[in-house]
Amino acid sequence: MSQTATMSGAPASAPVPEAGPRGPKPKPFFTPKRIIIYTTLVFFSLYFLFPLYIMVVTSMKTMPEIRFGNIFALPSALNFDAWGRAWTSACTGLTCNGLSPGFWNSVKITIPSTIVSIFIAAVNGYALVNWRFKGSEIFFSILIFGSFIPYQVMLYPLVMITREMGIFGTLPAVILIHTIFGMPILTLLFRNYFASLPQELFKAARVDGAGFWRIFFEIMLPMSLPIFVVALILQVTGIWNDFLFGVVFAGTQNLPMTVQLNNIVNSAQGTPEYNVNMAATVLTGLVPLIIYFVSGKLFVRGVAAGAVKG
Amino acid sequence: MQPSVSIKDLSLNFGSVKVLEHLNLDIAQGEFIVLLGPSGCGKSTLLNCIAGLLDVSDGQIFINGKNVTWEEPKDRGIGMVFQSYALYPQMSVEKNLSFGLRVAGMKRAEIDQRVKRAAEILQIEPLLQRKPANLSGGQRQRVAIGRALVRDVDVFLFDEPLSNLDAKLRSDLRVEIKRLHARLKNTMIYVTHDQIEALTLADRIAIMKNGVIQQLADPHTIYNKPVNLYVAGFIGSPSMNFINGTLDGEIFTAEDGTRIPVGAYEFGGARTGAAKAVLGVRPEHIFIGEAAEGMPFKADAEIEIVEPMGSETLAWTKVAGIPVTFRCSSDIPLAAGDKVVVGFDIARGSLFDAESESRL
Incomplete structure (x- = not known):
């Protein structure tokens, strides 16, 4: 206490530290709180990972090994035969070409559906926020209301509409249906995101003389990467995992992977080949899984930026 | 002399809310006019109407004798500076400055020359290749002013341009805006709720309340001979x-x-x-x-x-x-x-x- 404070701060004249706590408070790793948190986290991750583990392990076993009954055991040898069969020669209904045609069908459905639906929704959201027109709020309400109507209610009318349009049972039909059903949630997403951008930016661009499309492409789009990633993930996973619209609208030539997976697994003929079924299932789920792994971080950021701020 | 900006009987309603009511205002060539009032008094709304960013409910707006009531913002001969700067975040300063000119389809050489001149006036030449995110608040506002400057317009509109800056920078930029006006001699319409800005910058101040101009006069008159209790109480601190x-x-x-x-x-x-x-x-x-x-x-x-x-x-x-x-x-x-x-x-x-x- 007798020390006088000096501005020079030379170490030699620094006050002698007294005994007792000093600096940051030590934080022990094993506190009750942490133990509870980590136990819970580990438990739930195991809970969710276990089915995946069983699927992957079973897909690498041979049928005799599976019949042995120990489903948790590791395979005796790494054996990808079942994966190959699932991809190229498993029977999906009458044909026995494996899942690969279904994979390419799903690609043909997913890519155009995703692009078209996201583009239209982005323009919708942009127009709803920045180019308010008479009745724009009502239009938006109706659009949102659409997302509360169960699909099954609209299924039959849509079948009739696509039939009248002459596209029932073709790729354009299923792409159109996916675009329509993606519209409410995607428009909401984009509208909220564009509403969170400063309005003055839009005004400045208008004073600078830019029009509807110029502002959209040169000002708004470059700022919207996070929300595009969110929309991309939502659409790719949603459309890839879709079964109902694929089986109804795509036609027998274009059945998506999910439908063919169902045909493999639910095959009534012969003995069920569990290893092939498991391999086919993992293969089908691979695309959404990869999308999540690649863009998970951007996804979280985009959701925080766009969907939460109203 | 023909007024630079003339507002005749302007009204604006949002639904049943009357924001501006039968407002008349003549602004002379080269005049620096400040619209002053508390938030919600309609001053920014009036500015947006002049800019063409809001459709008016009734009345007319003339700029340099031309009726621009139905014109698009870009055709009105105005440049606007916003409170939040509103710089395009993904473009460099140079691209920000030239955006309006590129939209108008101007020749490359002419664009370069105008950007160079604006950058020189505002002393932002070293910043031209930077992105707005790498600029300080004061620098951003200079770029925003520059964006109005390159368009070579007759009327500058400022919407609380200094409100986002800290006190020191605000007083610095205030002087700079005044200097800019002395040099360019453009008509400037400046919206603020800060009475010091109004008193220091304005040739004439229009004090607004509930969409009506209470008093339109030079700062000295406003301060010493307020026309009503509202103006008297609003101006002066304490x-x-x-x-x-x-x-x-x-x-x-x-x-x-x-x-x-x-x-x-x-x-x-x-x-x-x-x-x-x-x-x-x-x-x-x-x-x-x-x-x-x-x-x-x-x-x-x-x-x-x-x-x-x-x-x-x-x-x-x-x-x-x-x-x-x-x-x-x-x-x-x-x-x-x-x-x-x-x-x-x-x-x-x-x-x-x-x-x-x-x-x-």
Whole structure:
């Protein structure tokens, strides 16, 4: 206490530290709180990972090994035969070409559906926020209301509409249906995101003389990467995992992977080949899984930026 | 001479809410006009109407004699600077400046020349290749001004351009805007809620309240001869002292019976008989000590609180039972509890009708 404070701060004249706590408070790793948190986290991750583990392990076993009954055991040898069969020669209904045609069908459905639906929704959201027109709020309400109507209610009318349009049972039909059903949630997403951008930016661009499309492409789009990633993930996973619209609208030539997976697994003929079924299932789920792994971080950021701020 | 901007009978409603009502305003060529008022008074709305960013409900807007009421913003010959800068975040400063020119399809050489000139005027040449995110607030606002500058417009619109800056930068940029106006001699319409900005920058100030211009005059008149109670109370910090009472001839009687002779006051209009009135005196027109001697009204007062501001001192006291603030030199030693004589300079005060609230 007798020390006088000096501005020079030379170490030699620094006050002698007294005994007792000093600096940051030590934080022990094993506190009750942490133990509870980590136990819970580990438990739930195991809970969710276990089915995946069983699927992957079973897909690498041979049928005799599976019949042995120990489903948790590791395979005796790494054996990808079942994966190959699932991809190229498993029977999906009458044909026995494996899942690969279904994979390419799903690609043909997913890519155009995703692009078209996201583009239209982005323009919708942009127009709803920045180019308010008479009745724009009502239009938006109706659009949102659409997302509360169960699909099954609209299924039959849509079948009739696509039939009248002459596209029932073709790729354009299923792409159109996916675009329509993606519209409410995607428009909401984009509208909220564009509403969170400063309005003055839009005004400045208008004073600078830019029009509807110029502002959209040169000002708004470059700022919207996070929300595009969110929309991309939502659409790719949603459309890839879709079964109902694929089986109804795509036609027998274009059945998506999910439908063919169902045909493999639910095959009534012969003995069920569990290893092939498991391999086919993992293969089908691979695309959404990869999308999540690649863009998970951007996804979280985009959701925080766009969907939460109203 | 033809007015630069002329607003005739302008009204704007949002649904049933009347934001602007039958507003008329003529702005001369090269004039710096400040729209001043509290938030929600319609000043930014008026600016957006002039810019063409809002559709008006009724009335007309002329810029350089041309009726632009239905014109697009880009065709009005205006440049606008926003409070949040509104720089395009993914473009470099140079691209930000040239965006409007590129949209207009101008030739490359002409664009380069204009950007160079604007950058030179605003001293942002070293920043041209940077992105807005890498600029400080002051630099961003300069770029925003530059964006209006390159378009070579007749009228500059400023929407609270300094409100996002800290106090030091604000006063620096304030001077720079004034310098810019002296150099370019463009018409400038400037919206703010900061009365210091208004008083320092404006050729004329339009004080707005509820979508109506209360007074349109030069800063000196606004400050010294406010037309009504609202303007008197809005302008000046600390605000004017108001004493309620009755005016009969040249004697103003406060509510507690204190008689204040107001013979020195210059009445504007016709005088009526005894009527309720409000006497307003600015804090710097109340004196103590020797200076109070010659004043038409003197009173004994006790100092309640002293606020030293460095260059001057603010003191709080009570006269005629009403709290009164006055300003004095910081050289005069004052402390709470001191007994002083205060003198009111009635000639520089203001008298308002208590009913109509307008100046007498």
